[in-house]
Amino acid sequence: MKTPMARCSSPKRSNALPRAVAIALLIIMSAFPVAAEPSSDRQVELLYFLKHDCGSCHGLTRKGGLGSPLLPETMAGRSDDDLTAIILDGMPGTPMPPWRALFTEDEVRWMVRAIKQGTWRK
Amino acid sequence: MKKISVMLTALLLAACTSQTMRATGDLGLVIERADGSALIVETTTHTQLARVTGLGDLSHASAVYSRDERYAYVFGRDGGLSKIDMLKGSIAGRVIQGGNSIGGAISQDGTLVAVSNYKPGGVKIFDAETLALVADIPAGSKTVGLVDAPGQKFVFGLYDSDEIWVVDMSVPASPAITKFTDIGHQPYDGLITPDGRYYIAGLFGEDGMAMLDMWNMDAGVTRILDGYGRGEKKLPVYKMPHLEGWAVADGLAFVPAVGLHEVLIVDLESWKQVGRIPVHGQPVFVMARPDGRHVWVNFAVPNNDTLQIIDVATRKLIKTLKPGKGVLHMEFTPRGEQVWTSVRDLDTLKVYDTATMKEVTSLPALKPSGIFFSARAHRIGL
Numbered sequence: 001m002k003t004p005m006a007r008c009s010s011p012k013r014s015n016a017l018p019r020a021v022a023i024a025l026l027i028i029m030s031a032f033p034v035a036a037e038p039s040s041d042r043q044v045e046l047l048y049f050l051k052h053d054c055g056s057c058h059g060l061t062r063k064g065g066l067g068s069p070l071l072p073e074t075m076a077g078r079s080d081d082d083l084t085a086i087i088l089d090g091m092p093g094t095p096m097p098p099w100r101a102l103f104t105e106d107e108v109r110w111m112v113r114a115i116k117q118g119t120w121r122k
Numbered sequence: 123m124k125k126i127s128v129m130l131t132a133l134l135l136a137a138c139t140s141q142t143m144r145a146t147g148d149l150g151l152v153i154e155r156a157d158g159s160a161l162i163v164e165t166t167t168h169t170q171l172a173r174v175t176g177l178g179d180l181s182h183a184s185a186v187y188s189r190d191e192r193y194a195y196v197f198g199r200d201g202g203l204s205k206i207d208m209l210k211g212s213i214a215g216r217v218i219q220g221g222n223s224i225g226g227a228i229s230q231d232g233t234l235v236a237v238s239n240y241k242p243g244g245v246k247i248f249d250a251e252t253l254a255l256v257a258d259i260p261a262g263s264k265t266v267g268l269v270d271a272p273g274q275k276f277v278f279g280l281y282d283s284d285e286i287w288v289v290d291m292s293v294p295a296s297p298a299i300t301k302f303t304d305i306g307h308q309p310y311d312g313l314i315t316p317d318g319r320y321y322i323a324g325l326f327g328e329d330g331m332a333m334l335d336m337w338n339m340d341a342g343v344t345r346i347l348d349g350y351g352r353g354e355k356k357l358p359v360y361k362m363p364h365l366e367g368w369a370v371a372d373g374l375a376f377v378p379a380v381g382l383h384e385v386l387i388v389d390l391e392s393w394k395q396v397g398r399i400p401v402h403g404q405p406v407f408v409m410a411r412p413d414g415r416h417v418w419v420n421f422a423v424p425n426n427d428t429l430q431i432i433d434v435a436t437r438k439l440i441k442t443l444k445p446g447k448g449v450l451h452m453e454f455t456p457r458g459e460q461v462w463t464s465v466r467d468l469d470t471l472k473v474y475d476t477a478t479m480k481e482v483t484s485l486p487a488l489k490p491s492g493i494f495f496s497a498r499a500h501r502i503g504l
Contacts, residue, residue, distance in 0.1 A: 051156070052156065052448070052466065052489065053423050055181050056181060056182065056361065057362075059179055059181050059182075059199050059200070059222075060155060060156055060179050060180070060181035060199070061179045061181075061199075061200065063179070063199075063200065063222070064222060064240075064241075065181060065182055065199055065222060065224070065240065066182075066224075066240070066264075066362070090358060093327070095310070095326060095359065095362055097358030097359050097360055098358045099358070099360075101358070102360075102423075102424055
């Protein structure tokens with residue numbers, strides 16, 4: 001997914017591409033938008049979900065419960081990709097479910113940053 | 123004349139005193155989980171009497187009552203055990219007894235309060251009056267589904283080591299522990315039937331449940347509902363079902379399926395599944411009205427805006443209600459004419475008439491979750 005987008009973003013190259021390929025890439029791009037920030041309304045929803053729903057298992061103070069602590073200091077050493085994959089696909093054998101049906105990858109990446117920065121706190 | 127005025131004063135005083143006297147039988151506690159506070163409510167007139175603050179992280183809080191219903195013991199996520207004076211609306215005692223806890227229970231005689239901890243994994247037992255530590259029972263595992271049982275016992279599951287332990291506290295200074303191993307993979311919650319006879323642990327790691335007959339502990343733990351739902355495509359479990367208040371009615375138990383949009387019906391004679399009822403989402407609480415005629419069900423995210431009601435006689439869904447997003451808990455009045463529900467995202471408690479299934483009234487509450495009425499004081503396992 002990254003490659004076509006990177007190529008598309010270069011105007012020179014896209015000019016050089018045959019028209020059919022350019023259209024195909026445009027279609028792909030619209031189906032998989034570039035890692036966009038969620039809208040501000042959606043951000044409010046995501047933060048609310050992080051605090052109150054994730055908090056059911058991970059604690060409203062993020063110190064852990066059935067799930068692991070989600071404090072910025074405990075998350076600092078984890079890569080965004082790993083954490084995003086855990087949220088999207090869950091952790092088999094544990095109660096952490098896959099959330100893919102409820103959130104897009106971009107939304108999860110945004111939530112991961114929020115967890116790491118501790119911005120779920122009011 | 124003087125005599126009369128003295129008598130009048132005495133009468134007035136008596137009148138005033140009787141006006142300010144209050145019993146606790148129709149009081150309840152509502153956890154306001156995001157604010158670390160709890161509301162004391164009165165169920166007869168639907169009023170809020172007090173807000174008690176400073177209770178810590180209440181993200182998975184629950185409460186039990188002293189047998190005189192004067193005090194509630196609140197178990198907070200952060201290991202806090204708080205004793206709330208229901209009449210004064212204040213904290214009568216509080217200890218931080220662990221790092222991460224999940225619930226608790228009060229002993230048959232009301233003298234001991236036990237708390238179930240994730241970290242460090244185990245159960246701690248306290249003097250109900252003073253909150254002084256009486257017994258520390260390390261388990262080396264997250265402990266779950268802690269309940270009281272007849273004979274001054276506590277029963278709980280060990281999530282990480284697939285065990286059920288029974289602790290007899292008849293002699294508080296020397297707890298007698300009976301351990302049952304290999305009971306099934308990852309017990310995640312437990313309950314005891316209202317008569318205090320059967321302890322049942324839900325299993326997260328496999329299909330089925332584990333049952334211990336308290337009348338015949340020598341028989342060990344039996345697997346029930348083995349393989350229910352096996353072979354079916356399961357959904358992600360967005361919220362662990364709760365077994366508290368397991369609906370037992372008409373010789374049947376109604377239990378939440380794990381990872382399925384179903385309520386399962388279990389025959390209590392054979393312990394076999396005898397039916398299933400498709401419902402709106404993944405059930406979280408499946409609770410019988412105290413008379414057992416109806417069962418009310420709430421659901422995990424993303425379907426947590428809904429309540430459904432099952433008629434026990436016909437085993438069919440008879441009503442779907444939409445109280446609003448974030449229906450986290452419900453509690454019936456002692457004889458079941460009304461039910462209170464927490465609607466977290468609306469910061470509201472909604473009260474329904476259970477006969478008409480219509481909303482009677484609502485009260486404001488800050489991100490309400492668990493609702494615990496004082497009548498629990500006299501029920502085994504609650």
